Amino acid sequence: MKKTIALLPGDGIGKEVVDVTVEVLKAVAEHFQHQFNFNYGLIGGDAIDQKGNPLPEETLEICRNSDAIILGAVGGPKWDNNPVELRPERGLLALRKALDLFANLRPIKTFDSLLDSSPLKKEYVNGVDFIIVRELTGGLYFGKPSERIVHEGQEAVVDTLLYKRSEIERILVSAFEMAQNRRKHVTSVDKANVLESSRVWREVAEEVSKRYPDVELEHMLVDNAAMQLIRSPKQFDVIVTENMFGDILSDEASMITGSLGMLSSASLSSDGLHLYEPVHGSAPDIAGKNIANPIATVLSAAMMLRQSFGLEEEAKAIEKAVDNVLNSGLRTADLTEAGKAVSTKRIGEEIISALADDREIIK
Ligand code: NAD
Ligand code: IPM
Ligand code: MN
Numbered sequence: 518m519k520k521t522i523a524l525l526p527g528d529g530i531g532k533e534v535v536d537v538t539v540e541v542l543k544a545v546a547e548h549f550q551h552q553f554n555f556n557y558g559l560i561g562g563d564a565i566d567q568k569g570n571p572l573p574e575e576t577l578e579i580c581r582n583s584d585a586i587i588l589g590a591v592g593g594p595k596w597d598n599n600p601v602e603l604r605p606e607r608g609l610l611a612l613r614k615a616l617d618l619f620a621n622l623r624p625i626k627t628f629d630s631l632l633d634s635s636p637l638k639k640e641y642v643n644g645v646d647f648i649i650v651r652e653l654t655g656g657l658y659f660g661k662p663s664e665r666i667v668h669e670g671q672e673a674v675v676d677t678l679l680y681k682r683s684e685i686e687r688i689l690v691s692a693f694e695m696a697q698n699r700r701k702h703v704t705s706v707d708k709a710n711v712l713e714s715s716r717v718w719r720e721v722a723e724e725v726s727k728r729y730p731d732v733e734l735e736h737m738l739v740d741n742a743a744m745q746l747i748r749s750p751k752q753f754d755v756i757v758t759e760n761m762f763g764d765i766l767s768d769e770a771s772m773i774t775g776s777l778g779m780l781s782s783a784s785l786s787s788d789g790l791h792l793y794e795p796v797h798g799s800a801p802d803i804a805g806k807n808i809a810n811p812i813a814t815v816l817s818a819a820m821m822l823r824q825s826f827g828l829e830e831e832a833k834a835i836e837k838a839v840d841n842v843l844n845s846g847l848r849t850a851d852l853t854e855a856g857k858a859v860s861t862k863r864i865g866e867e868i869i870s871a872l873a874d875d876r877e878i879i880k
Pocket of ligand 1: 530589590591592593594606609777778779794795796797798799800801802803808809810811813849851
């Protein structure tokens with residue numbers, strides 16, 4: 518199979534984890550006889566420094582001319598005091614909007630070998646397997662006005678939480694479809710006791726659920742959901758929620774797996790050009806040290822192979838290689854004590870060697 522993949526490493530550890538992922542994809546291409554062409558694009562802080570724009574038009578073109586996109590992360594202290602249009606995060610938000618990447622899937626699945634790495638008790642996290650379906654192109658992130666204003670004669674500020682009914686409907690449809698192929702349970706998370714947007718969200722959830730009689734729908738208030746994720750995470754199958762709640766709950770849920778550096782994601786669009794990105798950010802505190810965990814991005818590439826290219830066997834091969842490396846006891850610093858940790862690059866090399874070993878056995 519011949520595919521073109523856009524690579525947007527971005528800032529901080531984004532570059533380090535994308536470098537490892539590209540090497541893993543090259544190894545997959547070799548073992549399974551595919552041709553992957555990689556096209557690099559600038560986004561975030563780097564793009565601001567080089568082009569004066571966090572999402573240059575060339576980058577959008579590179580994405581549009583590709584079969585799928587892999588993104589590292591954007592942001593860093595260097596740009597934190599920039600005006601809003603010149604913030605790295607603006608580039609990522611603009612990309613999500615431009616490509617209509619409305620459904621962000623964030624699977625939370627524990628690895629047996631990492632049960633001791635979670636701060637939660639083993640018996641609570643063992644066997645956890647759910648997915649957060651986060652709405653990604655609406656809500657507070659994109660509503661206008663979003664600005665400083667004068668209100669009642671005082672300095673004030675406004676952000677706007679806006680959703681079209683159709684935007685709520687399509688993300689709920691994605692969640693129900695996903696649940697049909699899983700354990701048939703959807704938890705729709707909102708703040709319907711306070712927010713009108715959440716009350717409409719609930720109405721739409723009820724309407725959509727009628728089309729999926731085999732799927733059970735439960736509504737949960739977001740504050741309770743934050744607590745339930747820690748108290749009994751095994752109750753969840755598919756969680757669907759609006760943009761900001763999904764952002765917060767997924768970082769929280771990452772600790773069930775042991776580290777934010779383990780969480781992969783797929784951002785799916787309406788027209789089939791999807792983006793794959795780790796849930797974590799550019800981690801300025803550890804950037805440039807070759808100690809970041811690359812597994813979230815490597816597993817995002819596996820999601821890409823499965824979802825965008827239909828390469829199930831190849832996706833499984835990556836997942837198995839990651840599992841084998843973790844079973845062998847090798848870990849980056851986020852998952853073990855400092856003295857025992859190995860580097861970002863070493864984890865990448867081990868994943869590639871586990872892939873090769875597996876292919877030898879199959880041959
Ligand atoms: P972060 O996710 O970058 O880091 C949070 C903590 O987790 C840090 O201590 C970091 O070292 C650790 N961490 C994150 N990923 C890791 C990995 N792969 N391996 C080991 N440890 C890891 O969040 P933050 O510190 O709040 O934000 C830093 C910058 O990243 C900000 O500019 C923010 O806007 C940006 N950000 C970008 C994205 C994205 O591009 N998708 C996501 C989140 C944050
Ligand atoms: C994420 C990040 C982004 C978000 C930021 C960087 C805009 O936190 O991808 O989770 O809030 O969506
Ligand atoms: Mn986030």
